[in-house]
Amino acid sequence: MNRRSFFSAAGGAFALPGLSAAVQSASSPYRRPRLKITDVRTAQVMAHGLQVHVRVYTDQGLIGQGEATDAASGAPLIIAGFRRFLIGQDPLNVDLLWERIRTSGIFAGAQGGQFITALSGLEIALWDLAGKALGLPVYQLLGGKMRDRVRVYCDSQTEDPDDPSAPKKLESIKAMGFTAVKIDIDEANDPSRFDKVNWTASNGEIEHMLRKISFVRGQFPKDVDLAVDMHGRYDATTGKRVAKEVEPFKLLWLEEPCPPENLDALRDIRESTTTPICCGENLFLRHGFRPLLEKRAADIIMPDIQKAGGLLEARKIADMAHTYYVPFAPHCVVSPIGLMSSCHVCAAVPNFLVLEWHWIQRLELWRNFVKEGEIIEKGFVTLPDRPGLGVEMNEEGARKAQVPGTGWFEPSRV
Ligand code: MG
Numbered sequence: 001m002n003r004r005s006f007f008s009a010a011g012g013a014f015a016l017p018g019l020s021a022a023v024q025s026a027s028s029p030y031r032r033p034r035l036k037i038t039d040v041r042t043a044q045v046m047a048h049g050l051q052v053h054v055r056v057y058t059d060q061g062l063i064g065q066g067e068a069t070d071a072a073s074g075a076p077l078i079i080a081g082f083r084r085f086l087i088g089q090d091p092l093n094v095d096l097l098w099e100r101i102r103t104s105g106i107f108a109g110a111q112g113g114q115f116i117t118a119l120s121g122l123e124i125a126l127w128d129l130a131g132k133a134l135g136l137p138v139y140q141l142l143g144g145k146m147r148d149r150v151r152v153y154c155d156s157q158t159e160d161p162d163d164p165s166a167p168k169k170l171e172s173i174k175a176m177g178f179t180a181v182k183i184d185i186d187e188a189n190d191p192s193r194f195d196k197v198n199w200t201a202s203n204g205e206i207e208h209m210l211r212k213i214s215f216v217r218g219q220f221p222k223d224v225d226l227a228v229d230m231h232g233r234y235d236a237t238t239g240k241r242v243a244k245e246v247e248p249f250k251l252l253w254l255e256e257p258c259p260p261e262n263l264d265a266l267r268d269i270r271e272s273t274t275t276p277i278c279c280g281e282n283l284f285l286r287h288g289f290r291p292l293l294e295k296r297a298a299d300i301i302m303p304d305i306q307k308a309g310g311l312l313e314a315r316k317i318a319d320m321a322h323t324y325y326v327p328f329a330p331h332c333v334v335s336p337i338g339l340m341s342s343c344h345v346c347a348a349v350p351n352f353l354v355l356e357w358h359w360i361q362r363l364e365l366w367r368n369f370v371k372e373g374e375i376i377e378k379g380f381v382t383l384p385d386r387p388g389l390g391v392e393m394n395e396e397g398a399r400k401a402q403v404p405g406t407g408w409f410e411p412s413r414v
């Protein structure tokens with residue numbers, strides 16, 4: 001018996017035809033009064049850098065929550081400027097609102113940077129809101145899930161073989177069950193560095209890099225993947241040398257061995273080595289990733305979803321990469337709210353590889369930031385089936401990292 005015939009029978013037996021109508025109308029968002037955006041507010045948190053949390057309010061009490069990071073320092077002001085495109089609008093038209101705002105800003109830097117970072121935080125809040133309004137998890141709105149749980153790697157922030165506490169820290173990461181780890185090998189204060197400005201690594205510096213990799217590699221079983229980040233600081237010559245030297249370690253990837261602005265230089269490095277090259281945390285929108293893919297400059301892409309354009313833009317970037325058979329491994333340094341938003345995209349795309357987690361040194365803040373508590377279990381996040389993102393901020397926990405002197409989701413005055 002389908003729902004309609006059940007209610008029709010129920011109506012006959014119990015004379016409650018109104019109940020059927022009520023359930024039918026309540027189950028279809030298109031029969032409810034149209035949702036309207038009434039306000040957009042922000043709060044600033046300092047954890048791994050600055051994170052700007054965004055809330056979109058509606059006339060029916062539903063609130064969507066998003067997060068932006070890295071290039072987020074101007075986000076509160078920029079988002080206040082977005083209000084004229086949002087107030088009174090239907091938040092379910094996420095992509096339309098995104099497109100209007102982005103194209104309105106092409107003379108104001110809407111090709112990347114703070115503008116797109118601010119838009120990313122807003123877009124994520126709109127998806128959370130749309131999911132809540134429609135009663136669906138966000139991954140469902142992004143095409144449905146291809147996997148129930150998302151693999152997460154731990155950015156260890158520990159790689160110094162001369163640090164006596166390092167083995168214990170790495171042991172605790174292993175005990176947490178992660179199947180992949182990342183370390184940093186760029187060092188501005190390396191004693192073998194001959195110049196404060198030039199980033200051509202000396203033999204001594206490269207030896208120190210290899211020592212770090214060898215040390216961390218030795219702390220984990222072979223089936224735990226190791227990724228290595230150079231943060232785009234070095235020149236192409238150094239990038240090429242390091243990529244070659246690290247080949248025996250069979251890295252998951254070498255990240256940004258040179259800056260990302262010159263993709264030909266990056267491609268030269270990629271073509272010179274068997275070490276997989278990863279790039280993308282400093283690129284924005286599909287437009288930033290198109291030349292990276294066309295030039296075959298990276299083996300793996302790593303868009304920062306809270307910065308590169310938001311959830312649907314990340315899905316579009318991942319799909320574009322998939323046509324080149326390039327895996328998608330998003331950069332992620334945000335709170336459990338932002339990380340869970342990334343998980344919805346990672347669940348929905350075919351070419352997902354692994355997602356970053358960067359709060360190992362902020363465990364207490366991490367575990368108290370959302371009402372759901374710890375969301376990573378043995379290196380995986382299980383997608384919640386609750387409407388929207390499926391996590392809600394624990395105000396008391398989150399406010400411990402509030403940027404002093406800033407407002408906390410204060411109503412907009414304009
Ligand atoms: Mg990086």
